[in-house]
Amino acid sequence: MADIESFHFEGNEIAPGTGKEVSLELGDGPAGNSRSIPVYIIHGTRPGPVLALTAGIHGDELNGVSVAHHLIHGDDHIAGTDDDRISREELAGTIICVPVVNIEGMLLEQRGAPDNRDINRLFPGKKQGNQSQRIAYVLFNSVVKRSDYLIDLHSAPHSRTNLPHVRANFDQKDCMELARAFGTQIILHSTGPRGSLRRTATKQGTPTILLEAGTAHRFEMDAVHAGIEGVLNVMGHLGMIERENKLPAVRLLVRRSKWARAEAGGLLYSRVNVGDHVKKGQEIALVTDPLGEQTHSIESPRTGVIVGLALNPLVRAGDPIANIVLCSSGKWKRAQNEFNADEPEEESVDDEESLDDA
Numbered sequence: 001m002a003d004i005e006s007f008h009f010e011g012n013e014i015a016p017g018t019g020k021e022v023s024l025e026l027g028d029g030p031a032g033n034s035r036s037i038p039v040y041i042i043h044g045t046r047p048g049p050v051l052a053l054t055a056g057i058h059g060d061e062l063n064g065v066s067v068a069h070h071l072i073h074g075d076d077h078i079a080g081t082d083d084d085r086i087s088r089e090e091l092a093g094t095i096i097c098v099p100v101v102n103i104e105g106m107l108l109e110q111r112g113a114p115d116n117r118d119i120n121r122l123f124p125g126k127k128q129g130n131q132s133q134r135i136a137y138v139l140f141n142s143v144v145k146r147s148d149y150l151i152d153l154h155s156a157p158h159s160r161t162n163l164p165h166v167r168a169n170f171d172q173k174d175c176m177e178l179a180r181a182f183g184t185q186i187i188l189h190s191t192g193p194r195g196s197l198r199r200t201a202t203k204q205g206t207p208t209i210l211l212e213a214g215t216a217h218r219f220e221m222d223a224v225h226a227g228i229e230g231v232l233n234v235m236g237h238l239g240m241i242e243r244e245n246k247l248p249a250v251r252l253l254v255r256r257s258k259w260a261r262a263e264a265g266g267l268l269y270s271r272v273n274v275g276d277h278v279k280k281g282q283e284i285a286l287v288t289d290p291l292g293e294q295t296h297s298i299e300s301p302r303t304g305v306i307v308g309l310a311l312n313p314l315v316r317a318g319d320p321i322a323n324i325v326l327c328s329s330g331k332w333k334r335a336q337n338e339f340n341a342d343e344p345e346e347e348s349v350d351d352e353e354s355l356d357d358a
């Protein structure tokens with residue numbers, strides 16, 4: 001039996017132990033079509049926090065969309081079956097899940113909204129603003145302000161890929177607690193760009209972390225599973241579900257990391273993947289002329305782990321090739337292969353140059 005009341009959201013009532021699809025109206029589109037953000041709410045049967053999950057603010061970043069799908073419907077994509085990740089009857093608290101914030105951007109297969117603006121630079125939005133500011137406004141007022149915590153799911157742009165990792169403001173205790181609970185081997189420090197959902201929501205009292213996993217325009221199941229497990233770890237940590245968390249034995253808290261760059265243009269052949277450990281001086285990529293003859297070799301300027309990697313073979317001098325986080329090979333082996341429920345051993349990494357961007 002439920003011992004809590006229904007959850008009320010934008011004129012909808014969600015009874016304890018149920019899930020419901022609702023929409024946030026955005027007004028008509030050019031063809032008189034209605035425009036809205038689909039939201040799925042799962043309301044538990046016991047008291048607990050409200051956790052929001054947002055994905056697809058950048059319309060071409062799809063791994064997070066799939067994370068949301070799996071959390072709502074389980075691996076078979078049918079809710080109410082045995083493989084559901086979240087039992088509605090046993091959940092404590094409420095999940096507000098927004099699988100695709102920028103739905104028109106997704107249809108256009110692009111990062112921004114139809115006006116080409118980046119919604120993730122416009123929070124908290126404007127009620128009477130441009131179309132992107134209005135999307136930000138609706139999301140912020142309907143979802144963020146109702147939530148105690150928020151996880152925003154992203155991937156790298158199509159020209160790059162990221163090893164799944166969480167980004168958080170190390171100077172915000174609540175954010176760091178969520179980031180540690182999420183359980184990736186690597187947590188990168190950043191406050192988030194001005195106007196980003198993460199920075200604005202955190203400032204307004206909803207501690208927010210961000211997952212970066214994989215690349216754009218794809219469902220990559222490794223990245224998706226890292227996202228699913230991380231969100232469930234956070235839910236376990238918040239007492240929303242019963243769960244024995246699996247945390248890596250070692251975790252790197254990265255204040256600053258550094259990109260290895262191409263010293264000459266050409267066509268790029270990577271010799272490494274994200275998650276690989278490389279030694280200083282090791283060849284990580286080579287560059288060829290248009291006929292495929294090698295013209296340059298790119299060596300790793302440091303010993304560490306590849307966290308971000310260029311996917312676009314067309315490079316010019318100065319283009320970023322690989323984001324490498326300082327780490328010894330022994331530490332990285334343990335971080336990848338040893339898991340337990342205890343708090344991991346932490347190592348702080350502070351490289352001389354700041355992060356490229358977010």
Ligand SMILES: [Zn+2]
Nearest residue numbers: 058061154155
């Ligand atoms: Zn993004």
